[in-house]
Amino acid sequence: MYNLQDIAAKFALRGTATTIKPLGEGFINDTLLVCVDGEERPSYILQRKNHIVFPDVPAMMQNIKMVTEHIKKKVADPLRETLTVIPTKDGALYYKDADGNFWAVCLYIGDTMSYTKADTPEIAYQGGLGLGQFHKLVSDFKEPLTEVIKGFHNIRWRFQQWDETLANDPAGRVKDLTEEIGWIESRRAQMLDFWKKFEDGIIPTRVTHNDTKISNFLFNASDGTLLCAIDLDTMMSSTMLNDTGDALRSYTNTGEEDDKDLSKVSMSIDMFTAYMKGYLSKMSKDLTESEIEYLAFSGIYITYEQVLRFLMDYIDGDKYYKIKYPEHNLVRTKAQYKLLTSMEEQLPEMNAIIRKLI
């Protein structure tokens, strides 16, 4: 496929790459762990950035470089408390190979762990601290960021894509999905009403991460405390509610994102409370009333968007997300919809908890 040794050799590593092995389960990029000469532990992360999903990888890497440099000036341990981009030997932030693939390297942060699910409220609490800390660190970053994925969490734009995909019906699947499509349509107006508050400036614009699922945070292996946010590809200017929403979608889920057993999927109010305790201990003073008003709803918004995105990709013939079996995107859709309904049922209680924590 690719000559990974040759690709690694383009970057300013502190030695020659010895082993290069796949890591993790990202749906979008290919991620590899790199060891170098004379060192037993991995030293770098090499990624093939998906340039279909990210049409402007150079601008994306520039966003990451600017924000991580900003964070590094403010933290005690700049090599561990945020990502470090390793340039190529020519000083570029990425390497483009002859086939047009974009590659980038960052330091591997050792003695850490990550989760795909919060098994204890302590993990959720630490995760909340982590996002709060990230938002605080970037709150005074004022340089413009490139919008690396157009309308990423903009539901008005997502509906445009949705309407086109349904009209084209490229995989001929629409006829069998009346119920699932109804889940999306019945909430369309409500979601647009929310997004309009952001478009009208009632909800402010901030630097946001936009992909805050639990596996995108690192924890210290020694004591389980939060270390930093990783996977900074989608950092843009938007509403912080995208981030709390996506975090709630994963930290509070009692099941898996793609659970086939829907009886396992629900929103845990204990995880919600723990997450918000952590988050608000860092950010409650910085939030506007409009942000507080929609904090609990943000989980509903992003979970809804995720139902739409998984279902739209299924209708589109599975072009966006990597899948492990043919119905995977439909299974994901159903599991995320179950989570959505569980959040909707508990919204009044979630709001009451937030008011107590503020």
Ligand code: GN1
């Ligand atoms: C993708 O990049 P990764 O695999 O962490 C996706 C997110 C989805 C998530 C669902 C750029 O995340 O938006 O919420 O899958 N990232 C992109 O698990 O589309």
Ligand code: MG
């Ligand atoms: Mg990501």
